Amino acid sequence: MKFFIDTANLTEIKEAQDLGVLDGVTTNPSLMAKEGITGEQNIIDHYKKICQVVDDNVSAEVISVDFKGMIEEGLKLAALDKKIVVKVPLIKEGIKATKYLTEKGIRVNCTLVFTAGQALLAAKAGAYLVSPFIGRLDDAGHNGADLIKQIVQIYRNYNYKTWVLAASIRHVPHIIQCAEAGSDVITAPFKALMGLLQHPLTDKGLAQFLADHEKVKQKF
Numbered sequence: 153m154k155f156f157i158d159t160a161n162l163t164e165i166k167e168a169q170d171l172g173v174l175d176g177v178t179t180n181p182s183l184m185a186k187e188g189i190t191g192e193q194n195i196i197d198h199y200k201k202i203c204q205v206v207d208d209n210v211s212a213e214v215i216s217v218d219f220k221g222m223i224e225e226g227l228k229l230a231a232l233d234k235k236i237v238v239k240v241p242l243i244k245e246g247i248k249a250t251k252y253l254t255e256k257g258i259r260v261n262c263t264l265v266f267t268a269g270q271a272l273l274a275a276k277a278g279a280y281l282v283s284p285f286i287g288r289l290d291d292a293g294h295n296g297a298d299l300i301k302q303i304v305q306i307y308r309n310y311n312y313k314t315w316v317l318a319a320s321i322r323h324v325p326h327i328i329q330c331a332e333a334g335s336d337v338i339t340a341p342f343k344a345l346m347g348l349l350q351h352p353l354t355d356k357g358l359a360q361f362l363a364d365h366e367k368v369k370q371k372f
Contacts, residue, residue, distance in 0.1 A: 154338075155175050156174070156211075157177055157178075158177075159341060165202060165205050166205055168345060178239070178317075179211065203235045206235065211261045213239040214238065217243065222245060225238075227256075230258045237261045241262075241263055242265050250262055260277075260281070261279070261280065261281035261317065262274035262279045262281070263283040265284045266285060268303055271284065281314065281315050281317045282317065283318075285320035286330070289320075296326070298333075300330055304333060316334075319338075319339050321340035321341070324348055326340070327348065
């Protein structure tokens with residue numbers, strides 16, 4: 153399973169990259185605004201900075217909701233760096249834009265996916281990534297991990313090449329659930345990714361090893 157980080161924070165991106173397990177980044181206007189990055193040129197410049205840190209797969213989101221606008225923005229974003237994946241919402245115009253951009257050799261991430269039917273349309277249109285939002289589904293009383301399983305099975309049935317990217321990850325259990333469900337990718341906040349490292353018995357065991365080592369040193 154590939155690990156993406158869901159943030160616009162360069163410090164977090166760099167730390168995750170340094171860990172050696174990062175495969176990409178997803179971000180959006182809300183995450184940009186959270187970091188105080190506003191204005192078209194500043195956002196473009198920030199995407200370029202992210203691309204300088206990671207090896208591939210930087211999802212950059214369009215703002216337009218009409219076909220022409222999505223195409224114009226998508227082409228502009230894709231021209232920034234070969235690592236860019238254009239992120240479009242899964243609406244009718246978004247599916248049309250996905251088909252158009254894919255045929256131009258541009259990778260597309262279809263986002264805001266909440267049903268298997270939507271995911272099926274994205275795959276049919278040639279999407280590189282499809283992003284089901286499991287946390288938001290859980291919030292609404294559904295089981296987001298079940299949707300991941302369903303999409304993975306459908307894609308396997310028909311040998312679709314679209315990657316299933318589990319988004320709206322809230323915590324470590326979400327990551328494990330998505331791994332069990334067969335998700336190709338997860339995108340998670342820095343805190344959730346770092347949470348995979350943590351267990352009290354690891355801390356306790358390490359403390360004991362270090363204490364024992366000190367006792368051995370004192371004998372010599």
